[in-house]
Amino acid sequence: MAAPVHVTFLGGLGDIGRNCAVLEQEGSLLLIDCGIMFPDTDMLGVDVVLPDFSWLLERADDIVGCVATHGHEDHVGGLSYLLREAEFPVFGSELTLGLARGRIEEAGLLKRTDLTPVADGEVWEIGPFDVEFIPTTHSVPQAFATAYHTSQGTILHSGDFKIDLTPVDHRLTDLAHIGALADTDGIRLLLADSTNADQPGHSRSESSVGEVLYNLMHHQEGRRVVVACFASHIHRIQQLADAAVAFGRVVAPLGRSMRRNVTMARELGLLRIPDSALISADDIGDHDPARVMVICTGSQGEPMSALAQLATGDNRWLALTDEDTVILSSHPIPGNEHAVTRVIDNLMRLGADVVHSGISDVHATGHAKREELKLYQSIVQPEWFVPVHGEYHHLVAHARIAELMGMPAENVLVAEDGDRLVLDDRGLRKAGTVPADYVYVHGTVGDVSTNVLADRQVLSREGLVSVIICVDGRGRLVAGPEVATRGWVLAGDSAALIAELSERVGGAVRDALAGGKPNDQELAKVIRRAAGSFVSDRTRRRPVIVPVVLRS
Ligand SMILES: [Zn+2]
Ligand SMILES: [Zn+2]
Secondary structure: OOOOEEEEEEEOEEOOOOOEEEEEEOOEEEEEOOOOEOOOOOOOOOOEEEOOOHHHHOOHHHEEEEEOOOOOHHHHOOHHHHOOOOOOOEEEOHHHHHHHHHHHHHOOOHHHOOEEEOOOOOEEEEOOEEEEEEEEEOOOOOEEEEEEEEOOEEEEEOOOOEOOOOOOOOOOOOHHHHHHHHHHOOEEEEEEEOOOOOOOOOOOOHHHHHHHHHHHHHHHOOOEEEEEOOOOOHHHHHHHHHHHHHOOOEEEEEOHHHHHHHHHHHHOOOOOOOHHHEOOHHHHHHOOHHHEEEEEOOOOOOOOOHHHHHHOOOOOOOOOOOOEEEEEOOOOOOOOHHHHHHHHHHHHHOOOEEEOOOOOOOOOOOOOOHHHHHHHHHHHOOOEEEEEOEEHHHHHHHHHHHHHOOOOHHHEOOOOOOEEEEEEOOEEEEEEEOOOOOEEEEOOOEEEOHHHHHHHHHHHHHOEEEEEEEEOOOOOEEEEEEEEEEOOOOHHHHHHHHHHHHHHHHHHHHHHHHOOOOOHHHHHHHHHHHHHHHHHHHHOOOOEEEEEEEEO
C-alpha cells in the first residue's frame, strides 16, 4: 500500500481570500499559498484576516516549504506573519517572489526564508514531492498551476486562472502539458479555482481591455487622464502605458505600491515603458495636463490610497478638476462596492469625468468562467475533484459543473476551511478537521481577539454608557454616579433618562455599601448590573457599560 497523502485546507474554501492548503506525505508538510483576506466592513479596526496557523505551528519543524502560485495578497500576504513563527523556503516565479518580498522584508523576516525563484516548466524536488510549475494566465503575470507528484499519484492545483488565448505577454496556459500529464499518469486529484463558477460564458481576454482603453483615449483630447488599477496587474499597466505613449502622453505612477511595482516589473523585463515616457509624481505639475496619464492605486476604494486622496482633494501631488478624466480599470471585489461608489461620487463632485466598469468594458476578470472550467475539466479528466478558491456557493457551482461533465457525484467533494482530506489507495475522503477560524490582525502589532472585535461591534451598534462613582475611606458614596454616554440615545431625549439611570445606580451602590465592604471589582459589578438592566429595559439596547470606581 502506497503512503497516504493528506490535504488540509486552512483557508480559501468558503470565502475569497486567505488561501492556504497543506499537502502532507510521510510526515512532511508542503504549503500551497499562504494568503490574507481583507476584512468586511463589520470587522471594525481589523486590517487583515489570517488563516488559523495553530495546527500548522504544532508541526512547524515538518514544514518543507511553501509553493506560492502567484503574487496576489490572498496567496502570499500571510507569509510575513507565518514566518515569524516558522522557517521555511518559498518557491515561486520571480515576480511572485518580488511581490511577496516587500511585506516579508518590512517585517524583518527575510533571513527566516529562502525565496527560491522557479521558471516555467521546471520541476523541483521539495520534501517528498516533485513539484511542476506550469504556466497559467491570470490577472498578474507569471502565475502557475502546480502539479504534485505524490505517492498517491499526481495532484493538480489550477492556481487562480483564466484561459486567456491572447494574453498580453503571449505566455499561454500550458494546456498541452496538462493534457499530457492527464494522458500519461492521469490526474488523481484536481483542486481548481471556483471564483467565477456561477458566471456563464468565457472570460474576456486581457488584450481586449487594451483595445477599449486605447479607443477611450481618442475622446480625451485636451484632458488629463487618471487611471486606477491593481498595482500588481502589470499587463493592465502595460496596456495603459502603451495607450498613453501612442497618444503622446507621459506616464506618472502614483501610490506607493504602484511606484514600487512599476520599477520592479521594468527591472524584471515584464513591463516595457521607455524612460522618456515615464515621469515621477513630483513632476506632474511640470507637464501639460493634456499630455499626462497618471496610473494610480485605489481601484477598490481603499481609504488611504492615492485615488481616495485624489477624490477628497488630499493628494499632495495632484488636484483634480473638471478637466480630468478618471478611469477605474477594475471591478469592485464583493464587499468593496460601497467604498468604490463613494470614491466615484467624490470624484464627480470635483467635476471629473468618471469611467468605470459599469459603463465601459475597462476591466476583465482574471478568473475562469463556466465554459473555461468545463474545458479544464475535459482536459484534466481527474479521478477526484475538490473545488477551491470561492465562497461556498461558488464551490457548489463548480462541483455541479464537474458532475455535468460526467464525473460521478461521489468523486466530487465539496470541502470547507479546516477540512482534512486523505487520499489513499481506496480514494479520497474527509478525515477530520483542524482549527480554521478567522485570525484578526490590527496593524502590525498582533492579534485582535474575538472579544475585542465583539466589543467594537457592540460599541458601533449600541454605543457606550460610562458610570463613575467615588467612594471614601469609610465606605460612603461621596460623588456620582456620574453618567456619560456616546451613541446610546439622542441628546434631547437623554437628560431625563440619564438622571433616572444615575438614581437607579446610586441606589444599588448605596445598598451594596450598606451591606458590607465591597471592593472595587464588586462595586463595578453592581454598577454594571444595575445600569445594564435599566438601559435594556428602557431602551431595548445593550450598549457597552463602563463602570469606573474612584476612591477618595
Ligand atoms: Zn486568489
Ligand atoms: Zn489571484
